[in-house]
Amino acid sequence: MSPSVMNNERLVELLVQRATDGLNASERVELNRLLGQEQYSDSEQFEQTAAALLLAGCPEDEPLPDDLRERLLNQADAFATQNVASPVADLGAIRAQRAQEISAAPARGGGSKLAWFAVAASLLIALAGWWPRLMNEPTEPQVNIPEPTLEQRRDQLMAQAGSIRADWKGTEDAAAANVTGDVVWDPRAQTGYVRFHGLAANNPKQSQYQLWIFDKTRGDQYPVDGGVFDVPASGGDVIVPILAKLPISDAAMFAVTIERPGGVVVSDRGRLVLVAPVSAG
Amino acid sequence: MTDFVLTRIAQGDSRALRECIDQFGSLVWSIARRLTRTRADAEDAVQEIFTDLWRSASRFDASQGSEKVFIATIARRRLIDRLRRSAAQGSTESIDDVETLTWTESGNKAETCAEAQTAARAVMQLRPEQRQVLELGLLQGLSHSEIADALKMPLGTVKTMMRRGLIQVRQLMGVTSVDSDEVAS
Numbered sequence: 087m088s089p090s091v092m093n094n095e096r097l098v099e100l101l102v103q104r105a106t107d108g109l110n111a112s113e114r115v116e117l118n119r120l121l122g123q124e125q126y127s128d129s130e131q132f133e134q135t136a137a138a139l140l141l142a143g144c145p146e147d148e149p150l151p152d153d154l155r156e157r158l159l160n161q162a163d164a165f166a167t168q169n170v171a172s173p174v175a176d177l178g179a180i181r182a183q184r185a186q187e188i189s190a191a192p193a194r195g196g197g198s199k200l201a202w203f204a205v206a207a208s209l210l211i212a213l214a215g216w217w218p219r220l221m222n223e224p225t226e227p228q229v230n231i232p233e234p235t236l237e238q239r240r241d242q243l244m245a246q247a248g249s250i251r252a253d254w255k256g257t258e259d260a261a262a263a264n265v266t267g268d269v270v271w272d273p274r275a276q277t278g279y280v281r282f283h284g285l286a287a288n289n290p291k292q293s294q295y296q297l298w299i300f301d302k303t304r305g306d307q308y309p310v311d312g313g314v315f316d317v318p319a320s321g322g323d324v325i326v327p328i329l330a331k332l333p334i335s336d337a338a339m340f341a342v343t344i345e346r347p348g349g350v351v352v353s354d355r356g357r358l359v360l361v362a363p364v365s366a367g
Numbered sequence: 368m369t370d371f372v373l374t375r376i377a378q379g380d381s382r383a384l385r386e387c388i389d390q391f392g393s394l395v396w397s398i399a400r401r402l403t404r405t406r407a408d409a410e411d412a413v414q415e416i417f418t419d420l421w422r423s424a425s426r427f428d429a430s431q432g433s434e435k436v437f438i439a440t441i442a443r444r445r446l447i448d449r450l451r452r453s454a455a456q457g458s459t460e461s462i463d464d465v466e467t468l469t470w471t472e473s474g475n476k477a478e479t480c481a482e483a484q485t486a487a488r489a490v491m492q493l494r495p496e497q498r499q500v501l502e503l504g505l506l507q508g509l510s511h512s513e514i515a516d517a518l519k520m521p522l523g524t525v526k527t528m529m530r531r532g533l534i535q536v537r538q539l540m541g542v543t544s545v546d547s548d549e550v551a552s
Contacts, residue, residue, distance in 0.1 A: 150392035
């Protein structure tokens with residue numbers, strides 16, 4: 087049975103503070119440390135109660151303004167393009183799987199059947215995940231144009247005039263040992279990709295990587311959230327699309343921190359893993 | 368197929384992103400208007416909240432609560448952070464007029480979700496001064512320090528009342544029949 091936060095007075099104090107007034111950087115660190123000591127099942131109870139009370143007292147009486155709705159719909163389309171279709175490409179794993187399939191093909195009959203069975207099973211699993219969508223799509227003639235991979239999209243973006251590229255530099259954090267890679271960012275399209283090789287795998291239930299973009303016009307104190315991502319244990323290159331939450335006027339530096347699952351709004355930078363300063367000019 | 372739009376977003380249904388806006392846009396906008404200083408600030412906040420929602424969709428668990436409460440939780444987290452950041456920057460923006468709200472036994476609207484109605488009933492069982500602290504913090508968006516100033520109370524007392532109030536509401540929401548004297552003590 088999971089322990090309850092109610093048995094730890096300081097934890098309750100911090101959780102109520104988070105739910106009602108927000109936490110400062112040191113309180114955030116302390117809360118993360120306390121939450122990391124046990125697998126609590128009720129750590130969000132105060133935020134949920136506060137939300138229920140807000141719903142009880144806040145009438146839903148104002149319709150969403152039309153211009154804001156339009157902006158949100160555009161935002162949804164951009165989000166779908168960058169996230170829903172292909173959240174993270176583990177190119178190393180894909181290459182390894184392809185190589186394995188190719189080398190397995192001329193092997194013994196039993197092994198070949200097993201390989202085909204594995205491929206068929208993975209196709210069925212993929213189909214099951216998307217079946218609800220397929221069932222609701224209007225039936226139109228299908229034109230089989232393969233979607234560009236993240237690697238191809240990154241290459242295309244890098245070829246665009248005006249796009250910028252910056253190399254990752256590791257900090258002393260253990261997760262950054264032997265990391266190489268870069269950032270490609272197109273200021274006009276407000277889109278880009280980060281690429282890593284050698285970044286330590288994370289357990290998404292315990293922590294996630296979070297990307298930050300330092301904008302010269304906003305100051306160093308409040309970098310813009312560029313999205314959370316995971317690194318699988320299979321190794322190889324990992325490419326992740328950048329999802330800047332706010333418009334970036336003048337990118338000065340990109341950085342990666344390790345945060346709690348889901349990411350944070352303001353990082354205490356307790357685990358700053360990588361930085362990629364953008365060269366002037 | 369699941370009826371939960373957040374579950375469908377987590378499953379990769381891109382159309383659910385738009386449905387989420389149409390289904391919960393008014394809710395998020397109403398909350399943002401309540402907990403931001405200006406209309407422009409609310410518009411920025413709503414855009415940030417929806418990105419948070421789409422990213423967090425996989426964490427929604429229908430067995431733990433309704434979509435509305437999950438969405439209000441995410442929205443509040445973002446808005447509290449913005450309020451804190453705005454206070455740290457010493458914002459002097461004028462505050463748009465917003466009406467003062469309070470709780471009623473039935474919640475403020477017929478369509479209010481069951482958890483909100485239960486919460487409304489629970490909070491009405493608290494002592495009036497304790498309810499007032501929760502009201503100023505949760506409905507008016509005042510910080511603990513602002514509540515202490517407004518009610519001429521020590522900050523520690525505000526924090527204690529807030530903590531006890533939330534714990535009691537939680538208990539009342541989970542218990543069908545609670546002696547109100549016990550709660551008030």
